[in-house]
Amino acid sequence: MKISAEKLQEIIESHGRWLRNEEGGERANLRSADLSSADLSSANLSGADLRSADLSSADLSGADLYCADLRSADLSSADLSGANLSGADLRSADLYCANLSGADLRSADLSSADLSSADLDKTYYQVVRVGSRRGITTYCVDNDNVLCGCWNGFKGGTLDEFKTRVESVYGREGNNPNEQYYDEYMAAITFFAAMKEMK
Incomplete structure (x- = not known):
């Protein structure tokens, strides 16, 4: 079931409170969520659980995905330009045709990830x-x-x-x-x- 833009915004805001150790905050659990074509540009999802999520064709440009769990996530054709993926777990992720230009991949785990046709400027x-x-x-x-x-x-x-x-x-x-x-x-x-x- 696809998550609505409104619900997704609520989850991101709650995750932000969790990151700041504020009351009512909760770590974003988007495991196996359908986020295909979602607008997540500049979203702060550092440390979020995005295992097996469908993020195909999603706009994640400039997003903060520091240490996010993206194992087996579908990121095919996603825009990850300028995203912070340092320390992210991308094992077995599908990054086919993804735009990774300018993305920070320091210490990211790309074991068994599909990077075919991905745009890597480095x-x-x-x-x-x-x-x-x-x-x-x-x-x-x-x-x-x-x-x-x-x-x-x-x-x-x-x-x-x-x-x-x-x-x-x-x-x-x-x-x-x-x-x-x-x-x-x-x-x-x-x-x-x-x-x-x-x-």
């Missing part, structure tokens, strides 16, 4: 479940920027800077030597470097 590569955090390491080829957890205040750094960081922390002479983590990160760096050369 090229990203990710390696998952590596290092001490067993987390995601993301590399933006265009900016030569590696994002890995809270390293460098969540801003990341160049591939060379990341390699130096890995060697200083996990290498034999590092602060916390660990051969497994060192090998995993170095393998990721080798992969990123190869992708950079192919660009």
Whole structure:
């Protein structure tokens, strides 16, 4: 059943109160909701539950979807230009023909997501479940920027800077030597470097 624009606005307003820890606020639960072609431009849905939601052709331009749960969501042909998707869970999401130009995808989990024909103005590569955090390491080829957890205040750094960081922390002479983590990160760096050369 499709959610009306009025009901959707109520949910977004209640979610806003929840984000601000105000009375009467409630986290947006839009799991499996039919939001196809909905106007969610500039909406603040950070941390919202949008698992398996139908957001096909929805306008999510400039929306704040920080750490939102979008697992298996249908985002085909959606406008996500300029959206904040940092930390979002997009595993198995359908992003076919989605507009992701200018979207912030830092630390987003795109495992098994369908990005075919998606408009990405930058090229990203990710390696998952590596290092001490067993987390995601993301590399933006265009900016030569590696994002890995809270390293460098969540801003990341160049591939060379990341390699130096890995060697200083996990290498034999590092602060916390660990051969497994060192090998995993170095393998990721080798992969990123190869992708950079192919660009």
